[in-house]
Amino acid sequence: xxxxxxxxxxxxxxxxxxxxxxxxxxxxxxxxxxxxxxxxxxxxxxxxxxxxxxxxxxxxxxxxxxxxxxxxxxxxxxxxxxxxxxxxxxxxxxxxxxxxxxxxxxxxxxxxxxx
Amino acid sequence: xxxxxxxxxxxxxxxxxxxxxxxxxxxxxxxxxxxxxxxxxxxxxxxxxxxxxxxxxxxxxxxxxxxxxxxxxxxxxxxxxxxxxxxxxxxxxxxxxxxxxxxxxxx
Numbered sequence: 064x065x066x067x068x069x070x071x072x073x074x075x076x077x078x079x080x081x082x083x084x085x086x087x088x089x090x091x092x093x094x095x096x097x098x099x100x101x102x103x104x105x106x107x108x109x110x111x112x113x114x115x116x117x118x119x120x121x122x123x124x125x126x127x128x129x130x131x132x133x134x135x136x137x138x139x140x141x142x143x144x145x146x147x148x149x150x151x152x153x154x155x156x157x158x159x160x161x162x163x164x165x166x167x168x169x170x171x172x173x174x175x176x177x178x
Numbered sequence: 179x180x181x182x183x184x185x186x187x188x189x190x191x192x193x194x195x196x197x198x199x200x201x202x203x204x205x206x207x208x209x210x211x212x213x214x215x216x217x218x219x220x221x222x223x224x225x226x227x228x229x230x231x232x233x234x235x236x237x238x239x240x241x242x243x244x245x246x247x248x249x250x251x252x253x254x255x256x257x258x259x260x261x262x263x264x265x266x267x268x269x270x271x272x273x274x275x276x277x278x279x280x281x282x283x284x285x
Binding site: 067096098104105106107108111118119121122154156161162163164166167168169170171172 | 208209210212214220221222223224227229263265269270271272273274275276277278
């Protein structure tokens, strides 16, 4: 399809396990965003890439969270030593250009449950 | 922190216009106003955006006040499928969401 694709859609992890969440943005999109959405809350910004450069990672909640986009397309959000408070939907979005004048399109998200 | 203030919830009758307000009194000159909505269990869906002029597309209209400190999203003929949480965002590069307005369209 032509949209933002995220995998897996659902992930159950045991506390302490490492997880990797994948985002395939729309082809050619320059900007990529990651968000964390807890149940009943709005999406919380995690990090932002322009091509392969991570321009803002101020929203990452701890050093257990790490994101990369090595070739400027696919991105991976990695969470080390997962904890129960990491349970949330993780959303990825991409936009065609950098800057603020272009709309971003979201994927369906990955629902992470830490047990 | 989000730069916008929205009412937590609103109701609208099916077929009537839904007018969703948003305050963004600290908006900077180069920041755009974006609206997204999120239907349960789906990713946010882009609706419309604008800088200072009013905008209209096939989904909605966006009215921005002259001082740019507030805006209104208008859904001209709300349907039951428009029931969702609507987010008003003042977009800097990082695009941060607030709590949004939960719009319920009633038959």
